[in-house]
Amino acid sequence: MKRSITRLLMAPSVIMLLVWMIIPLSMTIYFSTIRYNLLYPGQNNFVGWMNFEFFITDPGFIPAVSNTLILLLSVLIITVVLGVMLSALIDKPFFGQGIVRVLLISPFFIMPTVNALIWKNMMMNPVYGIFAWISESLGFEPIDWLSSYPLMSVIIMVSWQWLPFAILVFVTALQSQDTEQKEAAQMDGATGWHIFRYLTIPHLARPIAVVVMIETIFLLAVFAEIFVSTGGGPGYDSTNLAYLIYNQALLQYDVGVASAGGLFAVLLANIVAFFLIRAVGKNLTV
Amino acid sequence: MSYLAITELQKHYDNYHALRGINLSITEGEFVVFVGPSGCGKSTLLRTIAGLESSTGGTIELDGRDITELASSKRDLAMVFQSYALYPHMTVADNLSFALRLAKVSDAEIQEKVRSVSASLQLDALLERKPKELSGGQRQRVAIGRAIVRQPKVFLFDEPLSNLDAALRVQMRLELARLHKKLGTTMIYVTHDQVEAMTLADRVVILNAGQIEQVGTPLELYRQPNSRFVAEFIGTPKMNLIAANKLVRHEDSLAIDLLGQNIMFPVNRLKGPLPESVIVGIRPEHMTLVDQGGDISGRIELVEHLGSEAYAHIQLSSDQTIIVKAPARSELKDGQEVSINIDVSEVILFNESDRVISVIPEEA
Numbered sequence: 001m002k003r004s005i006t007r008l009l010m011a012p013s014v015i016m017l018l019v020w021m022i023i024p025l026s027m028t029i030y031f032s033t034i035r036y037n038l039l040y041p042g043q044n045n046f047v048g049w050m051n052f053e054f055f056i057t058d059p060g061f062i063p064a065v066s067n068t069l070i071l072l073l074s075v076l077i078i079t080v081v082l083g084v085m086l087s088a089l090i091d092k093p094f095f096g097q098g099i100v101r102v103l104l105i106s107p108f109f110i111m112p113t114v115n116a117l118i119w120k121n122m123m124m125n126p127v128y129g130i131f132a133w134i135s136e137s138l139g140f141e142p143i144d145w146l147s148s149y150p151l152m153s154v155i156i157m158v159s160w161q162w163l164p165f166a167i168l169v170f171v172t173a174l175q176s177q178d179t180e181q182k183e184a185a186q187m188d189g190a191t192g193w194h195i196f197r198y199l200t201i202p203h204l205a206r207p208i209a210v211v212v213m214i215e216t217i218f219l220l221a222v223f224a225e226i227f228v229s230t231g232g233g234p235g236y237d238s239t240n241l242a243y244l245i246y247n248q249a250l251l252q253y254d255v256g257v258a259s260a261g262g263l264f265a266v267l268l269a270n271i272v273a274f275f276l277i278r279a280v281g282k283n284l285t286v
Numbered sequence: 287m288s289y290l291a292i293t294e295l296q297k298h299y300d301n302y303h304a305l306r307g308i309n310l311s312i313t314e315g316e317f318v319v320f321v322g323p324s325g326c327g328k329s330t331l332l333r334t335i336a337g338l339e340s341s342t343g344g345t346i347e348l349d350g351r352d353i354t355e356l357a358s359s360k361r362d363l364a365m366v367f368q369s370y371a372l373y374p375h376m377t378v379a380d381n382l383s384f385a386l387r388l389a390k391v392s393d394a395e396i397q398e399k400v401r402s403v404s405a406s407l408q409l410d411a412l413l414e415r416k417p418k419e420l421s422g423g424q425r426q427r428v429a430i431g432r433a434i435v436r437q438p439k440v441f442l443f444d445e446p447l448s449n450l451d452a453a454l455r456v457q458m459r460l461e462l463a464r465l466h467k468k469l470g471t472t473m474i475y476v477t478h479d480q481v482e483a484m485t486l487a488d489r490v491v492i493l494n495a496g497q498i499e500q501v502g503t504p505l506e507l508y509r510q511p512n513s514r515f516v517a518e519f520i521g522t523p524k525m526n527l528i529a530a531n532k533l534v535r536h537e538d539s540l541a542i543d544l545l546g547q548n549i550m551f552p553v554n555r556l557k558g559p560l561p562e563s564v565i566v567g568i569r570p571e572h573m574t575l576v577d578q579g580g581d582i583s584g585r586i587e588l589v590e591h592l593g594s595e596a597y598a599h600i601q602l603s604s605d606q607t608i609i610v611k612a613p614a615r616s617e618l619k620d621g622q623e624v625s626i627n628i629d630v631s632e633v634i635l636f637n638e639s640d641r642v643i644s645v646i647p648e649e650a
Binding site: 185187189202205 | 357358365367368384385436
């Protein structure tokens with residue numbers, strides 16, 4: 001009796017959430033099995049696996065998948081390693097600690113499009129960018145980052161955006177580290193490095209796992225930075241899956257192939273999440 | 287020759303003077319307990335000895351070596367913390383061997399030491415467990431084992447038993463006493479619990495407001511406190527203090543007017559000049575309840591029956607309440623009028639500035 005009432009009361013929200021998820025998913029599945037090109041309206045016949053075949057044999061497919069994974073892993077490594085080091089560095093009280101923390105965290109509040117514009121026009125521009133000015137004043141040729149190292153430029157931008165998130169999580173985690181444990185280690189003859197290696201890193205295992213998981217979700221779908229800065233180019237050098245799908249759907253007007261790509265992206269995300277979370281969970285959680 | 291010598295030790299925080307010139311010398315193998323109310327500086331003193339706080343004046347010498355400015359890792363001391371401070375992601379064995387591994391001791395030696403320490407603390411079966419899988423008492427033993435395994439010159443304990451429940455605390459107290467007997471290493475122990483201090487210590491150091499109030503064996507402190515602070519701090523229930531201002535000096539005794547009744551205090555037990563008025567200190571166990579004809583009288587306000595004994599809270603005619611120890615099964619009732627006999631030989635007198643002006647004779 002009591003159970004059925006609770007179920008009844010919960011039903012609306014459960015149904016709502018289910019519908020919320022099911023409708024877009026089933027529509028995507030449906031679109032991926034029909035011919036659906038906006039340039040040829042009305043010819044929406046069933047084509048089976050053909051859209052998937054088109055997507056996978058697209059010349060942009062292999063680069064897009066590898067770019068997605070390279071982008072994901074590089075940004076994860078950069079943000080976690082730098083994040084741990086920086087937060088350990090600013091954990092001890094020093095003059096201006098509050099301001100330094102705010103400055104370190106503020107890039108997170110800048111929206112991705114603006115972030116990409118800043119890097120594109122102020123930092124990496126070969127004529128009036130700061131990097132160009134630095135290399136010129138040191139007597140080197142300025143580098144055109146966006147066309148010479150497109151994927152690396154995107155990695156730099158996205159890392160700059162996500163490093164604050166990692167720092168935010170790690171700084172709070174470090175504050176919960178027991179000072180008596182550190183003092184005990186000190187009495188046991190541990191140096192600062194020993195304490196960092198044997199106490200702080202294991203203490204940060206869970207926060208690192210959390211950062212890796214959350215960043216993975218967002219980094220698989222990086223789009224704005226690429227769209228604003230390199231436009232996926234030159235060629236497919238900085239195209240990732242999200243950008244390739246956009247390319248199919250809105251530049252080639254092929255909703256069917258784009259839907260197939262979307263489903264492939266869901267698959268890829270699950271595979272990555274499976275391996276990553278298992279690896280992180282196994283090696284790092286206490 | 288003192289093993290650990292502390293001279294004129296000072297500790298200033300930004301606007302707080304925590305240690306005001308501590309002088310203390312500890313001989314090798316002694317069990318010394320620092321005790322005092324919260325904020326008296328006992329933990330600060332221990333942490334300064336450990337090197338976790340830097341001193342702002344004075345010196346600390348250990349075994350003839352000045353360690354005042356030395357890093358805590360180089361002082362050859364081991365500390366047991368109140369929260370145990372075990373390394374949470376390491377097994378018990380790794381916790382025990384952490385210091386040895388850092389010191390690059392050979393594997394065989396590490397194994398041998400961990401084995402002998404875990405055997406003596408009954409940790410053999412727990413070596414592969416993580417701290418969170420242990421009970422409070424087991425964690426405490428691991429923390430002690432981690433200190434023992436290094437064979438330091440001095441053990442420092444920072445309120446190690448305060449996180450345990452009452453029964454376990456008594457048991458661990460006993461184990462610590464045994465451990466000290468077995469190892470014979472110098473131990474310094476901080477507590478706010480005077481029972482721990484009395485039962486464990488060879489010598490007790492009573493601290494008050496950043497200064498040493500008195501140092502002595504537990505019995506010395508109990509029988510011959512230097513000041514009213516020590517007298518009130520040591521002993522449960524607290525010593526009763528009654529003000530008296532009519533003093534008449536006779537040839538070999540001093541008549542003290544206690545609420546209209548004279549008690550005769552032997553003159554040979556007085557030291558120093560006789561003040562205008564005194565405070566009479568009597569412990570609850572040095573008074574007895576009689577039906578009538580006692581030294582003072584009052585009305586029972588409340589009786590606490592503890593089983594082995596009872597404590598009667600008695601309201602005197604001056605409205606002051608004192609505590610008197612009574613036999614366990616006494617038929618005392620609330621509101622009853624009683625008369626109290628005072629054992630004059632155990633009475634302690636204080637002057638207006640709370641210093642003691644009486645001595646306890648040696649033979650007593």
